[in-house]
Amino acid sequence: MHPRVVLLLSVTIGLAVALIGALWSLADGSAQHGPRPATAAAAATAPKIVMPAAATSLPAVRLRAVAAADPCAQPAVQQALAAGGDDAVVEAFGGGAAFRAAVTAGSAPCIDLADPRRDWVVVNKARPLNPVTFAPSSFGEPALTVDGAGSLRADVAQALDRLSAAADAAGAGSIALASGYRSYDTQVQTYSGQIAEYGQAQGDALSARPGHSEHQTGLAADVVSCAGGCGDIDSFGGTAAGAWVAQYGWQYGFIVRYTPGQTEVTGYDAEPWHLRYIGVPLATAYHDGGYSTLEQFFGLPPAPAYPG
């Protein structure tokens, strides 16, 4: 509001209050002429408060600071969301830490942690994919794969190539994809096979239920170390490449999704070979903040088991 308008309004209100006050005292004075009932005397000790009409019709004041606190209202965020550039969205928030803070505070309604098209999707035993038969819109194969590894979302395959090249350049050996995208139908077959062979409890421990696997997003990569020949996923954690990825993977947008001691939060025992792509800005914030689960990073409840 312009200062002059405020001043004018204050003067107007002041005058109105003075006028009403004068009228009130006149009305009260006129009553002095007749006999005064006892109730009126009591009422006189508790004066009525009369609000001038102008005071009740003041326009509500919108603070500029409140509008700025909604990052989703920023044009840069809206444009990046529409363009599908998830790193650009995070940068428009002011970086990964600011993005995380806004999401956990509930002040970023345009960010849906259940959207499987986005780098920030969180899938676990309590958060199935939506739709449950989701498939990525693009696929690509990394340069290094083992037989039957499949593919990843195209940009994630390229990020894995950069990760592998950097690990090799650092002397830790190359990293190959052992298992990437798995469709809903594939997971149905895998899971029902495990249940048939080992029963429900053991089957659940070995394989995600259909629609609950991060691999269905195209953002998850089970990897192996290839120094000379390639190893298997179970030995990856003990290799130089495994140690290198745990320390530097964030620089290429990857986190180790299931770390030791977090089974009660993630629902999975440690899997040093299961990398999850979340993009460089978010992985940087994840690393810098010292987080060890995506649930903790986004302030979500633990998901140790399937509900019901």
Ligand SMILES: [Zn+2]
């Ligand atoms: Zn995996």
